[in-house]
Amino acid sequence: MVNYPNMKKNHKILLNSPTSKHYTAHRGMSLEEDISLSNDYYLTSNRAVIYKKPTPVQIVKVDYPRREAAKIVEAYYKTPSTTDYNGLYRGKYVDFEAKETKVKSFPFANISLHQIEHLRRIIQHGGIAFVIIAFTTLNEVYLIDASYVIEDYYHSQRKSMTYERIRSLGHLILQGYQPRLDYLRIVDEVYFKEDE
Amino acid sequence: MVNYPNMKKNHKILLNSPTSKHYTAHRGMSLEEDISLSNDYYLTSNRAVIYKKPTPVQIVKVDYPRREAAKIVEAYYKTPSTTDYNGLYRGKYVDFEAKETKVKSFPFANISLHQIEHLRRIIQHGGIAFVIIAFTTLNEVYLIDASYVIEDYYHSQRKSMTYERIRSLGHLILQGYQPRLDYLRIVDEVYFKEDE
Numbered sequence: 142m143v144n145y146p147n148m149k150k151n152h153k154i155l156l157n158s159p160t161s162k163h164y165t166a167h168r169g170m171s172l173e174e175d176i177s178l179s180n181d182y183y184l185t186s187n188r189a190v191i192y193k194k195p196t197p198v199q200i201v202k203v204d205y206p207r208r209e210a211a212k213i214v215e216a217y218y219k220t221p222s223t224t225d226y227n228g229l230y231r232g233k234y235v236d237f238e239a240k241e242t243k244v245k246s247f248p249f250a251n252i253s254l255h256q257i258e259h260l261r262r263i264i265q266h267g268g269i270a271f272v273i274i275a276f277t278t279l280n281e282v283y284l285i286d287a288s289y290v291i292e293d294y295y296h297s298q299r300k301s302m303t304y305e306r307i308r309s310l311g312h313l314i315l316q317g318y319q320p321r322l323d324y325l326r327i328v329d330e331v332y333f334k335e336d337e
Numbered sequence: 338m339v340n341y342p343n344m345k346k347n348h349k350i351l352l353n354s355p356t357s358k359h360y361t362a363h364r365g366m367s368l369e370e371d372i373s374l375s376n377d378y379y380l381t382s383n384r385a386v387i388y389k390k391p392t393p394v395q396i397v398k399v400d401y402p403r404r405e406a407a408k409i410v411e412a413y414y415k416t417p418s419t420t421d422y423n424g425l426y427r428g429k430y431v432d433f434e435a436k437e438t439k440v441k442s443f444p445f446a447n448i449s450l451h452q453i454e455h456l457r458r459i460i461q462h463g464g465i466a467f468v469i470i471a472f473t474t475l476n477e478v479y480l481i482d483a484s485y486v487i488e489d490y491y492h493s494q495r496k497s498m499t500y501e502r503i504r505s506l507g508h509l510i511l512q513g514y515q516p517r518l519d520y521l522r523i524v525d526e527v528y529f530k531e532d533e
Contacts, residue, residue: 266425
């Protein structure tokens with residue numbers, strides 16, 4: 142799995158490991174950090190309310206010297222049952238997963254069946270669902286509607302989506318200073334076009 | 338603060354403490370457990386996609402014998418910047434906080450300024466925002482639109498909302514077997530009435 146679990150702690154730990162390549166190596170930022178900064182920007186500029194969910198952790202043992210000073214001393218990462226990001230934009234429920242890949246494809250091993258099923262439900266219930274895929278070696282980030290990923294996940298002969306397919310079905314996200322990744326511009330284009 | 342952080346682990350730890358009273362003491366269930374079971378029911382019956390967010394944890398130290406076996410050995414509970422629950426219902430973004438109180442009022446000390454501000458933003462961006470308040474000694478659970486709570490939080494002379502005020506502005510949630518707490522019935526009434 143690429144860059145999972147997405148914890149800052151892990152980033153540090155993995156810095157010297159072969160899996161630590163970031164898609165924007167020159168800035169030393171991970172996809173997760175770029176999306177978080179973009180979400181902060183969208184929030185403070187009052188454009189959207191989108192957050193990353195905390196990483197689910199199974200807590201096994203807590204030291205309780207005082208109620209206010211609970212110290213967790215044994216815990217494990219849990220497999221998330223939903224996607225990492227959700228929120229509210231232009232009155233609509235928005236839900237997405239963000240993944241980095243070092244190869245020129247998006248391997249389905251990078252996304253769990255739970256997450257695919259979650260995205261399917263979101264579409265079914267009238268929400269906006271997509272996947273953000275960063276090709277780290279190309280320094281390109283795409284937004285692709287979840288329906289394409291779900292379709293290929295279940296029906297493709299391949300165990301991945303090719304770069305070419307993502308490029309043709311998805312949309313390149315502009316990288317900049319603020320926001321780092323202007324993915325809501327693509328959301329406007331793809332999901333709100335008829336309103337404009 | 339009542340029953341916070343809302344971790345199962347803490348429930349266990351607090352079982353013998355004076356803060357461990359549950360609003361449905363005879364069933365031994367906490368408000369959080371009842372809402373989780375209700376959300377599970379709504380999910381499997383394909384009625385809504387609503388989840389509790391994982392409790393935010395600041396991870397300080399991880400033992401990494403193998404990548405797959407990461408063991409968190411030092412971590413602390415973080416103050417949540419948003420509410421505990423959000424999701425998608427009838428095409429709408431839904432967001433809420435759930436709190437137990439043992440007294441016949443809802444003390445504002447039970448909810449953080451961050452959460453109040455989050456609920457305010459949700460309303461501003463066109464989402465559905467409310468608070469579920471369980472009066473543990475009365476075994477009554479109310480859903481109240483977040484706007485009332487926000488208004489009183491900022492403008493009331495009191496440091497709490499009285500039971501009477503919550504009863505008159507809010508709506509009693511039916512308790513049952515499945516779902517335990519049928520809060521979406523109230524959501525239908527309050528937010529979708531004109532559609533029916």
